[in-house]
Amino acid sequence: MKLSFKNIDKQFSGLPVIENFSRDIQDGELVALVGPSGCGKSTLLHIAAGLEKPSAGVMLVDGVPILGPDPERTLMFQENALYPWLTLEQNVSLALEFQSMNKQQSREQAREWLKKVKLQGFEAYFPHQVSGGMRQRAALARAFISNPKALLLDEPFGALDALTRMTLQDALRQLIRETGPTVLLVTHDVDEALFLADRILVFSSRPATVLKEFSLSRHEKTHDLSEFAAMRREILGLLGIHAEQDDVAKLIEEMEV
Numbered sequence: 001m002k003l004s005f006k007n008i009d010k011q012f013s014g015l016p017v018i019e020n021f022s023r024d025i026q027d028g029e030l031v032a033l034v035g036p037s038g039c040g041k042s043t044l045l046h047i048a049a050g051l052e053k054p055s056a057g058v059m060l061v062d063g064v065p066i067l068g069p070d071p072e073r074t075l076m077f078q079e080n081a082l083y084p085w086l087t088l089e090q091n092v093s094l095a096l097e098f099q100s101m102n103k104q105q106s107r108e109q110a111r112e113w114l115k116k117v118k119l120q121g122f123e124a125y126f127p128h129q130v131s132g133g134m135r136q137r138a139a140l141a142r143a144f145i146s147n148p149k150a151l152l153l154d155e156p157f158g159a160l161d162a163l164t165r166m167t168l169q170d171a172l173r174q175l176i177r178e179t180g181p182t183v184l185l186v187t188h189d190v191d192e193a194l195f196l197a198d199r200i201l202v203f204s205s206r207p208a209t210v211l212k213e214f215s216l217s218r219h220e221k222t223h224d225l226s227e228f229a230a231m232r233r234e235i236l237g238l239l240g241i242h243a244e245q246d247d248v249a250k251l252i253e254e255m256e257v
Contacts, residue, residue: 035203
């Protein structure tokens, strides 16, 4: 699925949030949006999801203007938004039940997807009985179970600790490889963007405009991002975060002492 933002402006009560934004997100591509809080990144996701209408411009999906939300474009938030009165299996299967699949088939598929995200054995647990990372794994399963053509991710791992976040990033990348959706990711984590994205768009403060676009090769990446140290420093600099030396390089130096 190709997502196309064409000359998008967005205002809230006369306050400009996004200004003349145009970009194509190609079929199967993962593009990360990085920028200051409140600059309009999440608003772009909501426009792509059909939850917000632009003040000017048009949002296209495969060349056709969107009319509203569609299950082919799934939006996933930082908060897992699981229903606390439903088990993990019931939460995941609900996406298919909303699409009129019978309960038995939807539960069978939910169990398969919980297995894919390594939650087998926890199907009957309620959200409050498992960790935050496990809840977010269940949210990933729910996002993927309906086989969306586009996945819109709004800081999906922002509330997790660093180790759990890296583990979930690995799980997300594997699921994307298996299913091939177009992905638009909003993140404040530059390392997450470098690890996951094919392209990174760095936004200015409000009203949002693109300061610079970075393309990353699609070869195999690991969480050792030392080869992207210069790019990381430049992105942090554009965001107003300046450091004399990249954190990865500092860690290497400390290990060598």
